[in-house]
Amino acid sequence: MPLYEYVCQECTHTFETLVFGSETPTCPACESAHLERQISVPAAPRTESAALPMKRCLSDGPPCGPACSRFPGS
Numbered sequence: 001m002p003l004y005e006y007v008c009q010e011c012t013h014t015f016e017t018l019v020f021g022s023e024t025p026t027c028p029a030c031e032s033a034h035l036e037r038q039i040s041v042p043a044a045p046r047t048e049s050a051a052l053p054m055k056r057c058l059s060d061g062p063p064c065g066p067a068c069s070r071f072p073g074s
């Protein structure tokens with residue numbers, strides 16, 4: 001059962017939900033289907049963040065690379 005994190009584009013509500021097959025999730029706050037799936041893997045390339053000098057990484061995960069602000073020794 002895949003668990004995905006979504007951000008509602010209508011009300012910015014963030015939530016996690018299980019998605020079965022081709023089922024389309026909706027926002028539990030406003031029931032909008034206009035959602036953006038969040039990618040929680042630090043190594044996943046994203047065009048918007050590629051131009052940023054530092055990658056953002058999970059606060060409870062390991063540093064995502066030498067440019068990471070959380071890299072030990074930097």
Ligand SMILES: [Zn+2]
Nearest residue numbers: 008011027030
């Ligand atoms: Zn919403």
